[in-house]
Amino acid sequence: MSQNRLRIITAGIMLSIFLASVEGTIIATAMPTIVGQLGGLSIYSWAFAVFMLASTTTVPIYGKLSDIYGRKQVYIISMILFLTGSVLCGLASSMEQLIAFRAVQGLGAGGVLPLAFTIIGELFDLEQRARMQGLFSGVWGVSSVIGPLIGGFLVDQISWQWVFFINIIPGGLAVAFVWFAWQNTGRGRAVRLSVDYAGAVLLTISALVLLLGLELLETPLGWVLVLAAVLLFVWLILLERKAEDPILPLDLFRSRLFSVSILHGILAGFAMFGSLTYVPLFVQTVLGTSATQAGITLTPMSLSWTMASIIGSRLLLKVGYRSLSTFGMVLLTIGAFLMTRIGVNSNQILIMFYLSLMGIGMGLSIPAFLIAVQTAVRKESMGSATSTVQFSRSIGGTFGVSVLGVYLSARLASGLVNLGLDPSQISLDNLTAAAESTGGALVESIKGALAFSIADMFFISFIVSLAALGVTMLAPGGTISQLRSERPVDQPEA
Numbered sequence: 001m002s003q004n005r006l007r008i009i010t011a012g013i014m015l016s017i018f019l020a021s022v023e024g025t026i027i028a029t030a031m032p033t034i035v036g037q038l039g040g041l042s043i044y045s046w047a048f049a050v051f052m053l054a055s056t057t058t059v060p061i062y063g064k065l066s067d068i069y070g071r072k073q074v075y076i077i078s079m080i081l082f083l084t085g086s087v088l089c090g091l092a093s094s095m096e097q098l099i100a101f102r103a104v105q106g107l108g109a110g111g112v113l114p115l116a117f118t119i120i121g122e123l124f125d126l127e128q129r130a131r132m133q134g135l136f137s138g139v140w141g142v143s144s145v146i147g148p149l150i151g152g153f154l155v156d157q158i159s160w161q162w163v164f165f166i167n168i169i170p171g172g173l174a175v176a177f178v179w180f181a182w183q184n185t186g187r188g189r190a191v192r193l194s195v196d197y198a199g200a201v202l203l204t205i206s207a208l209v210l211l212l213g214l215e216l217l218e219t220p221l222g223w224v225l226v227l228a229a230v231l232l233f234v235w236l237i238l239l240e241r242k243a244e245d246p247i248l249p250l251d252l253f254r255s256r257l258f259s260v261s262i263l264h265g266i267l268a269g270f271a272m273f274g275s276l277t278y279v280p281l282f283v284q285t286v287l288g289t290s291a292t293q294a295g296i297t298l299t300p301m302s303l304s305w306t307m308a309s310i311i312g313s314r315l316l317l318k319v320g321y322r323s324l325s326t327f328g329m330v331l332l333t334i335g336a337f338l339m340t341r342i343g344v345n346s347n348q349i350l351i352m353f354y355l356s357l358m359g360i361g362m363g364l365s366i367p368a369f370l371i372a373v374q375t376a377v378r379k380e381s382m383g384s385a386t387s388t389v390q391f392s393r394s395i396g397g398t399f400g401v402s403v404l405g406v407y408l409s410a411r412l413a414s415g416l417v418n419l420g421l422d423p424s425q426i427s428l429d430n431l432t433a434a435a436e437s438t439g440g441a442l443v444e445s446i447k448g449a450l451a452f453s454i455a456d457m458f459f460i461s462f463i464v465s466l467a468a469l470g471v472t473m474l475a476p477g478g479t480i481s482q483l484r485s486e487r488p489v490d491q492p493e494a
Contacts (some may be wrong), residue, residue, distance in 0.1 A: 005181040006123065009247045012177030013116045015170045016079055020112040023051075023105070026033025026151035026163055038095045043193045045099015047095070047102050052401075056394040057207040059249060061200045062111035063387025066118060070459050072182045074113045076175055081172045082108025088163035113386035117370065150315075199236065203248060206232035207395065214402030218410065222238075226455055249384040258385065260368040261476040265392030266399075267468035268329070271336055271363055275461040276301070277406060278454055279355065286344055286451045300352045303360035308363025313371065321372040322475045325365040329469040332361025336465045339458040344444075366393065366470065400461075408457045415449035 028049070056073025066074040092098040154162045154473055206229055213225030240246035252258045261359075276298070283289050283297045335357030342351060370389055378384045 001195065001441060008177045008181035009119070009123065012174040013119060015177070015478075016030075016075075016112050016172035017116050018444070018476055019167050019171055020082070020109045020148070025107065026154075034095075037097065037160070037482070038092070039133040040085040045407065047099050050099050051106040051392075052398055053208055053211055055110040056105045056211075056391065057204045058107055058110030059114050059387045059391040059394060060203060060384070061383045062195065063114055063118065063250075063391075064246075065382050066111075066115055066387075067382075071115060071119050074111060075119065076179055078108050078111025078115060078261070079171060079178075080108070080174050081105075082112055083167060083175075084108070084170070084215070084245045086164045086167040090161040090330065095114060097465075105294040113438075117390065118382055118386040125302050127327070154410045159282060185460050187384065196240075196246050199240050199243055199246055202239060206236055211398055214399060215404070217402070217406045225314075249388060252377065252385055252388070255376065256474070256476050258373055259468070261373050261389050261469055262392040263471045264325070264365065264369060264468055264475075265389055266330075266396035267464050267471060268332065268362065268365065269393040269396025270400035270403075271332065271461040271465040271468060272358060272400075272466075273338070273397030274404045275336070275458055276355070276358075278404065278457065282342065282451065282454045286447050286454075287346065287348055289348065297348060297352055301355035303371075305359035306359040306365040307366050309448045311362040313367050316371055319367040320477055320479050322472070325368045325475065327440045327471050328361040328364025328368070329465070330361070332365070333469050334464065335359075335361065336458060336462040340452065340455050340462055342455050342458070344447050369475075376442060400464075404457050404460060407460060408453055410455040411456050415453055416446070 022494050062074060062078060082105055085101055085103075085108055089098055089105060092101055139440070150166070151163055154160070154166065167266035169241055209225050209232060210229035213222050213229055216222030216225065236248065237250070240248045240250050253262070279297060289297075308328070312328070315324055335354045338354040339351070342354075370386070375381055
């Protein structure tokens with residue numbers, strides 16, 4: 001394939017990564033306005049939850065489909081599905097419709113990111129891949145910074161619908177670039193294999209039941225759903241062991257590198273994304289800043305993650321992936337520990353520094369494991385391997401948000417009871433609203449209870465990050481070049 005075609009494909013992939021990553025931040029700015037016009041305040045959180053559920057549980061499915069039918073075809077389908085969901089979201093006339101259409105959008109987003117990184121692993125050699133991973137991590141970092149700014153501008157100057165409609169032009173260009181520039185459209189192994197639909201459905205149901213159970217963990221129904229999810233996962237493993245071409249690549253788990261990468265993704269995603277969700281809540285309600293300033297608190301983390309990804313991807317050509325990942329996890333653990341020390345008198349600048357350490361840690365460790373796995377597996381399994389690694393990080397973050405949210409609610413309720421207050425009258429859902437209605441000035445005792453609860457919550461993240469550090473040290477040693485030389489021979493295509 002010519003360099004010009006590669007450049008066009010790269011531009012298309014960059015556009016799709018930008019759209020999929022910015023979606024998580026741009027809608028957050030618009031939701032208060034959307035709720036004001038559509039109503040449905042009691043269920044608005046599902047606009048976030050359903051997108052996360054749909055995009056997370058479909059990641060392994062897209063990876064397997066791309067192994068069977070080819071990257072190009074499945075990537076185009078996922079992008080079209082994402083864009084269709086975006087248009088429908090912009091046309092929604094009720095909160096129920098918006099939630100349903102966000103599910104459609106999430107179904108498409110579940111394929112965009114893992115397939116983008118899989119395409120990079122397939123089209124570029126080792127040296128180019130390291131540079132590309134850093135470049136695309138930079139796109140991710142930039143999107144996380146400007147997403148809230150774009151969302152605020154569109155809502156204030158045009159209308160909230162354009163938060164979704166803005167995806168159409170760049171998304172359409174991404175589809176056109178990849179469709180016309182990519183020449184290799186081979187169907188891979190489609191002649192000999194079929195899709196494991198039973199495994200795909202069971203995997204999706206298992207993950208959905210578990211996530212719903214975690215959301216309702218404070219109720220008896222939540223524990224019933226968690227137990228049901230465990231049983232469903234056991235059934236899934238038994239089913240996949242007998243499947244001709246399983247959606248969940250159990251054979252890859254025989255590799256210590258792959259198993260460590262998956263466990264690292266779950267734990268690091270839990271520690272990072274789970275706790276990060278509640279930082280703006282702390283900054284805005286406890287420290288008394290504006291919503292914009294609260295969002296800015298996360299900016300250094302995004303930038304440090306981006307820079308670390310770029311530098312770390314290049315360092316992989318010279319240093320061992322385990323050493324680089326371990327160093328990154330040490331920084332992540334230190335940052336998580338420092339976040340356990342926050343309180344009502346904390347300095348916002350120091351919090352930004354602590355989060356930067358965590359960002360550097362993720363930026364060094366995540367690309368290292370991803371590139372190592374892509375280098376170690378056969379080309380025919382790269383889609384499944386890449387998407388499963390991405391899935392582990394996403395599902396870890398989703399679990400973290402749910403578990404830490406439940407813990408935070410319970411810990412805050414206990415603190416409020418000790419203050420002689422009724423927790424049912426002061427919940428996480430109305431703390432921010434109460435802060436805004438009083439000009440950002442909450443009762444000092446409530447501030448203290450919330451600060452203590454969030455610091456306590458970060459202690460869980462610290463413990464989980466320690467576990468992630470321990471898991472990282474179990475990875476086999478070596479360099480990317482050694483992995484490439486030891487890589488199994490690819491099976492001939494049918």
